[in-house]
Amino acid sequence: MTEVLILGAGYAGLRTLKILQQSHTDFHITLVDQNNYHYEATDLHELATGNQPKERILYNISDVIKPDKTTFIQGEVVNINRDDKNVSLKDGKKLSYDYLVVSLGFESESFGIDGVEENALEMVNIDSAESVQKHILARMEDYRESKNPDDLKIVVCGAGFTGIELLGALHEATPKLAKTAGVDPKEIQLYCVEAVTRLLPMFDEKLAGWGIDKLKSWGINFLTGKPIKAIKPNTVVYEDDAETGTTSELKANTIIWTTGVRGSHVMNDSGFSQRRGRVMVKADLTDPDFANVYILGDVSAVMDEESKRPYPTTAQIAIAMGTQAAENIENQLNNKPTSPFKFKSLGSVASIGNTQAFGLVGKTPVRGYPASVVKKGIMDRSLFELGGTKEVMSKGRFDFYH
Template identity: 40%
Template sequence: MSKPKIVILGAGYGGMMTAVRLEKELKAEDADITLVNKHNYHYQTTWLHEAAAGTIHHDRTRMLIKNVINTKRVKFVQDTVESIDRENKKVALKNGEIAYDYLIVALGFESNTFGIKGLAENAFAIRSVNTARKIREHIEYKFASYNNDPDAKDSDLTIVVGGAGLSGIEFLGELVDRIPDLCKEYDIDPNKVKIVDVEGMPFVLPPFDRELAKYAQNYLESKGVVFKLSTFIKEATPEGVKVQKKDSEELEEIQAGTVVWTGGVKANHIPADSGFETNRGKIQVTEDLRYPEDDHVFAVGDVAVVFPKNAERPYPPTAQIAIQEAENLAKNIKHILHGEKTEAFVYKPKGTVASLGEKQAIGVVFDHKLTGKPAAAMKKVIDDRYLLMLGGVPLVLKKGKLNLL
């Protein structure tokens, strides 16, 4: 009898952890497992703000998939998913198709520009290794050109960041570390560089404790970041952005050489385009992470939305949740293959830390508020813990951060 075919789409936190856990939960005779991803590498999305600012090389954020999974147990297919055909249990890829008995959708997130005029064309987004590398090179090019290009303007040295959520604040933290080095390297007066953050809410880091969020804002302001709160980007142009303060009619123009939008993400478009019922573009799954209309389809990570029991708001889209969902799903797939009852997914919060560059951070870990160096060290522990779960001590030694402390 042929073995059931399990196909995982996407090798982000959700897809990779599902593959690695299935490898452990299942015996070779239980199922054939295939992982499909558009690149041959897995990357740490939560480190991309560092690669984008240039405080770490982008290669630190990524690892070859074949070096992490056991390719004798999990077949890896490098291809781009184009659509999902649930009726015929097939996935269309750019270079072929793949049939499944059980499908795990883990295609992650895309940047959401909310239809703001010119943003898609004129702003960068921190979304992948490629976009992070492009941002780093663009900023570096602006600095390198400043003293050489006769048309260079002071505003070429202005960087506007849209959004003061987790990724925006973490990116600002890296920028304030990186800019002094860039100024030294390209003989630029640091006073000429401006970093402006534009945020629609009246405060930064909306989901965080207010006192910690204020600490982050004060720290970044002490390093020269200017926050424009209760202010909305109305348009991005090749010259910068046009912004409007809440309750004001006036548009203010901020000329900038670089605009980076971190103000929102949405689910990967493929499930909705393939006819899945979605909740704001996300696959709303049951508590065992199953698509309600199809017992053979599951979703984890940012492409999925899960509501805790009796809650009105879903779990937020985070790497921590994607990883825990993947652990739960691998167990449930084993239960299903063995004819057992599945287990509901229950998120166990371990805390959240936002980095503010190499040596500063804020966060709450096991109900304890942390700031400064202890928080920065905790962030590195969190980063390395994931590597340990994924690839054991060898991966921590190769890619980890604590050895750099």
């Protein structure tokens, strides 16, 4: 029987699976993921700050598997051999395929900056987000003995969407953290060090400024136009003056690295023609050299013909790619032509805490509490597209937790 192999149960992979499972065409699907759960990558900051338990941002893959159509294998992909049409797992298993969907997701990008891996915390999956939370709590507990103000200092490196949402969530977590440390919440210091001065370039200056000013009004300190040059133990080293190259140091016992992501290392390891783990795919989302290989989500770069730049890597786009790939595979199986990927953004909204957000819905700017409601709607829609109503009912964000 024709075999469709899906690598990765993130937004793109699960969406492909969900649509393909509804097909009446005769084929079998195998889904591989290193975990037996899917996690909401867009919500990792909630786990990292302790605002939500991990159970609220992950769900079991078995809940979306239809056993008559799909087999799930828990395993780590180490190599993809497109010539021989097989995939190797770390435990030595080899899986053959007729059609392949590569949706292996993202990793933290250090840009080769010294000391990042050793001295900064990343926040890219459930385990690393949980480690951030444990680290922050441990430093707060240390403070009760040490009285060292660096135990109460948290630096977020990079003010992209991830950094901004993390800062908002950290601010929200401050009262609880202050209680743990036995201090006034004002004694907890939050910093953000960012290379550029014009933040969040996907928004106009007024909208981006609204969000940053809100965070500043909560006491968050921004050092902008300060590229980070190295991370030393408990110290961020940044360029203070571009002309002279002078550097300064910011000491803190919690340093979180959110300066951008790259696609899975498996792409490079398997000889794909890639840049930072992303492969430039054809308009129908297939590999330029293999019409039976689809590359989706954070390991994929697809050209937006309107802006003449690749689409950004977001959950929304990954889900849309999954839908298109599933339709195209179904067409190929029925000897019909594939269609090009088209994307119409619902908008992009950054949450800053549970009740504030800012961003664009279509082309309309939204900010404040109404924006946070829109954001929850976007998140619930993605949950619905992946899992179905059951997930939205049990995890949907209509039940405010404050």
